[in-house]
Structures are given as C-alpha cells and as structure tokens.
Amino acid sequence: MTVKKITKMVLIVSFVFALVGIGGVFFDKYLVPILSGNDFFAKHHLFQDIEKNTTIINKTETKIVREDNLIGEISSGAVSSTVSVLSFSDAKAQQTRQGKAVGLLKNTKKQKTIGKRGSGVILTNDGIVVTYRNDILTKDAQYKVVVFDGSVYQATLLGVDEYTNLAFLRINGINLPAISFANSDDVNPGKKVVLMGYSLGENHIALTEGVLTEFDPTFNLSGQAVASSEKMDGVFKVDFGGNEQYVGGPVIDFNGEMLALTGSLEINNKEVYFQIPVNRIKEAMNRIADGSFKKQATLGVSYLPIDIYNQELYHLPVNEGALIFSPSGENGLAIIDGSPADKANLRGGDIILTVNDKKIDLKHSLSFYVNHFQKGDKATFQILRDGKKINVVVEF
DSSP states (O other): OOHHHHHHHHHHHHHHHHHHHHHHHHIIIIIHHHHHTSHHHHTSHHHHHHHHTOOOOSOOOOOOOOHHHHHHHHTHHHHTTEEEEEEEEOHHHHHHHHHHHHSOSTTOSSOOOOEEEEEEEEOSTTOEEEEEGGGSOOSSEEEEEEOTTSOEEEEEEEEEETTTTEEEEEEOOSSOOOOOBOOGGGOOTTEEEEEEEEOSSTTOEEEEEEEEEEEEEEEETTOSSSEETTSOEEEEEEESOOOGGGTTSEEEOTTSOEEEEEEEEEETTEEEEEEEEHHHHHHHHHHHHHTGGGGBOOOOBEEEEOOHHHHHHTTOSOSSSEEEOOTTOOHHHHBOTTSHHHHTTOOTTOEEEEETTEEOOSSSOHHHHHTTOBTTOEEEEEEEETTEEEEEEEEO
16 A cells, blocks of 8 residues: 555545544534423433533523612611601690690590601711601600611600701610711712612511602702792702602612602692702701701792793893792792891892802802801892892891
C-alpha cells in the first residue's frame, strides 16, 4: 500500500470520527433535552437515562421577585415605627361644656364618648410621635398610642403646628424604634414608594405601594381655592388609590426611609390625599420642641401663587410673586380685618414680589417666608401696585 493511499485512508477515518463526534455532541447536548421534554419520547427509558446525565447549556432562567414580598422586606424596619393613635373626648370636660350650655349632663351617669383613630409614626427614640391633625381630637381629649407589638402607651399632646396641619404627641419610653429620614428635597417624580397605616388586625400594619407622581408647589393646606398665608404650600402627590387608614402614616422609599406623611383635605366635597415632605415635618417638630410654634407669625391674606398659567389667566405683568386675591374680588375677603396685612394697608390686587429682599417664587412661597417669622417681628415687603414697586413694612 502506497503512502498516498494510507494518507487518504487516514483522512477519511479522521473525517468520519470528527463527524460522529460533532453529531454526538449535538445529539447529547441539544437534541436529547428537546426530545426529553416531549411527552412521547419522555416515556422511553433510553431518554430517561440519558436525561439524568444531561447538562442543559444556554438555558435562560428568569427569576421572578414577587413585589409584595419586596414591599414587606423594605418596610420591615419602618413597620415598628408606625403606630395607631387613639383619641377620646374627656368625659369631665365634655360634661362641663355641655352642662353649662344646656344643663343636661350635670347628673347624668352615662357619658357619650367621642373618639378618633388614625395612623402615626415615631420620630425620636424618646417618644415624639407625629400624626395628621384631622386624625385626632385636639381639645379636651385623652390619647393612647398602640405600637406594633400591641403595647399601649398613654400619650400627651405637645401641640399642633398650624402651618403643616401636623399634631405631635409624646409617649414615655426608652429606645423606641424611631423611623429613619430621607431627604425629601432630593426626591424626583416617578419614584416607587410604600405607604403605611394602621390596620384593625392585631400586630399588623397596612401596606400599599404607590408611585410618587409629582411635587405640587401650588397646593396649599388651607383646602380652599386660594392659598392662605398661614398654611404650607407644596406637597407630594402619590398615586395609591386613596384610603383613610394611611392618613397620618409614613411614606417610605425603597431604602426604608421616610419621605413624607399622608394627609387629606375635603375639597369640593371630595377627599383629596397628599403627602407632606419629611423635611417640613422635621422643621415642624423643632418648632414644637422649642415652643416657637406658640409665637408663630400671621399675615392674614389669601393669595394666588403666580406661575405662567395665572399670569396669562389674570393678565398679570409678572410671572412670579403672590397676588393678594379673593375669588369674589372683595378686598375684605382677601385680607382679614385687623390682621398685620390690614394694618400695613395691603390691598387686594397687590402683588408681593419679595420679603426682606428674598424673591417669592414657586419654591419659596409667601407662606414659606411668613412661617419663618414670629409675632412682633418686622419685615419689608416689596409690592407691585398699579404698575409701581413700593416697599411696605409689616409688623407681625
């Protein structure tokens, strides 16, 4: 046999082995798993045995994380900080008030008890609790706070911050589970959040997911068609379906940190839900703690925050500032009689441009500046009146 024939035979054998090898790999790695998945072939022992020793490659495995489980995990820390706040009318005080009024309850054995229940959140380890003011009775009432483990604490009302509509209470405790704070000034629309509130079930907190859809700088907590100089402008709006059990409870981000607290107002016979940014809550807590909320300045005007829409609608010469305004057009309804604004001779139709040379815009509203003063302080307002800028000194 010549060398040429031997070489030719070797090449043919090599080609056959290579072809068989490639076919075997294809059969073993690709065809068997496919055939084994077929009901007809899977019944045969041959494929059952082969399948035991088969490793499937290039298989894409999709891992699905259930969002409800995720919500439970990220809220686990904040759950222990969420509480139920109970308030009841003081029977003796109620008897005194009604007895003096109609003389019916002086000798009555049974007293009618009025109560409210809402959500709240522990802000500090030493027991400061915040809730939305509409969730509690604020006069002649007794308070209890139910924490996550079912423990019940007597509570004392520290005060109500009129600017934010928040009520602050204190419970006696040590190393209580205070919630962690996020920076609400850094939050952008589109963020997923978790809302928390009380649940009627024992040791349970209600949770629901929502999307923070916007920050509305013109929404005023007066609940009226026009803003009040004594109420906060600027709230978050969260799309969560709306449920009163979340009012007073925290809104947390996916780091488990508090972004806001849910509030509500009845506007045009409809319950409107909104979220108060946590940075405003911390400022209010400081006012309550140092007692400065008792000396809060008031101006006494109704106004429209000026933006491009209001500028065009009312044909205004500027696109920033605060227009002293009443929907009826009556000056007496835009400015409260005897108020600092009235004494300073402010008028309906005036546009307040600055307060102590600080510009009023959508980020820094008129009420924002008023809230930084106390009774007895003075401030210089720059006013646009009849096309002329004038300075007016207001004493709060």
